[in-house]
Amino acid sequence: MGLLDRIGKIVFGEGGASAPSSPSYSAPPPSYGGGVQYSLSFPSGSTIVLSLTESGYRQLEARGKRSFLKRCPKDKLISMIDTAINYKSLEEIAERYSICDSADFSDLHLDAIKTALRSTVDVLYDYPRLRSKTCYIGSAQGYRRKLESLRCGSVATLKDLGIEYICSPSQVKQLGALMVELADSYLVDNSSFIALAIDAFGLFDALVLDADDYKGYKYRQTLDGLKYGESSGFHPKGCDSPESAVYHELGHLLDYLCHLNSSGMERLYCSYTRRDIERELSQYGATSAYEFFAEAFAEARCNPYPRDIANRAMLLLKDGYARVR
Ligand SMILES: [Zn+2]
Numbered sequence: 001m002g003l004l005d006r007i008g009k010i011v012f013g014e015g016g017a018s019a020p021s022s023p024s025y026s027a028p029p030p031s032y033g034g035g036v037q038y039s040l041s042f043p044s045g046s047t048i049v050l051s052l053t054e055s056g057y058r059q060l061e062a063r064g065k066r067s068f069l070k071r072c073p074k075d076k077l078i079s080m081i082d083t084a085i086n087y088k089s090l091e092e093i094a095e096r097y098s099i100c101d102s103a104d105f106s107d108l109h110l111d112a113i114k115t116a117l118r119s120t121v122d123v124l125y126d127y128p129r130l131r132s133k134t135c136y137i138g139s140a141q142g143y144r145r146k147l148e149s150l151r152c153g154s155v156a157t158l159k160d161l162g163i164e165y166i167c168s169p170s171q172v173k174q175l176g177a178l179m180v181e182l183a184d185s186y187l188v189d190n191s192s193f194i195a196l197a198i199d200a201f202g203l204f205d206a207l208v209l210d211a212d213d214y215k216g217y218k219y220r221q222t223l224d225g226l227k228y229g230e231s232s233g234f235h236p237k238g239c240d241s242p243e244s245a246v247y248h249e250l251g252h253l254l255d256y257l258c259h260l261n262s263s264g265m266e267r268l269y270c271s272y273t274r275r276d277i278e279r280e281l282s283q284y285g286a287t288s289a290y291e292f293f294a295e296a297f298a299e300a301r302c303n304p305y306p307r308d309i310a311n312r313a314m315l316l317l318k319d320g321y322a323r324v325r
Pocket of ligand 1: 248252290291
């Protein structure tokens with residue numbers, strides 16, 4: 001389904017009262033001389049136990065603590081993005097400057113790709129630890145294609161994501177099947193999404209755009225819909241562009257990184273009445289503490305004069321980000 005539902009609202013991501021339950025993982029301490037059993041628990045209830053070597057386990061730990069490396073001034077990187085002439089060169093920039101591990105922009109409008117990359121770079125310069133959550137950026141369709149190839153046993157896809165050390169070739173198919181199921185739980189349950197943040201163990205975390213809304217003439221409709229979403233108060237002031245949709249999703253990824261809801265965001269959300277949030281932030285921000293934060297983050301990035309709720313949420317983000325281990 002496309003971007004607009006019957007009453008013309010645009011929904012970023014979850015579209016419901018609560019975020020999807022996050023996948024989790026657990027690992028016993030490394031046992032010297034042997035490997036490490038590392039289990040990934042999926043929201044569906046399935047679990048896969050990966051057998052890692054000790055060096056593999058250390059690589060995995062380091063992966064979760066990655067920071068974005070500022071290899072060149074932000075303005076220079078943004079200018080490279082702006083002047084790129086096709087999606088292939090944007091994929092190259094995304095991977096060479098380590099904005100993400102893997103990108104697939106083949107389905108998307110060139111302007112949409114540039115928007116997604118510019119906004120991501122903008123946030124990574126301020127919150128470099130978010131890099132551990134930008135494993136994949138691109139179309140939802142491209143994301144699913146990658147996971148499908150895993151389900152068919154492609155070790156090359158693991159290499160593409162930089163995680164070939166996490167499982168033996170014999171486990172790739174099982175991991176792929178579980179990841180396809182996880183991705184579909186996001187993509188199918190959010191049939192009207194235009195952009196979506198996916199939380200997946202720090203291995204497959206993603207910012208995805210729906211090609212159905214970001215390709216050809218549909219992109220024009222998306223732009224109109226975003227403008228309507230802002231002017232009707234469904235989204236915050238200043239949030240009338242594809243940039244704001246991407247900032248909203250990056251807000252979710254920051255939330256997953258910093259566990260903001262367990263560190264005060266829920267309390268801040270509950271300290272306002274629904275009516276206050278609808279008036280002082282957005283209607284969508286009043287649907288859950290998760291959307292409250294993502295909308296506040298989008299307002300803080302897009303409104304030159306962010307209002308009180310957005311400013312308060314940014315203070316909580318500052319504290320939460322400082323505590324990321
Ligand atoms: Zn959202």
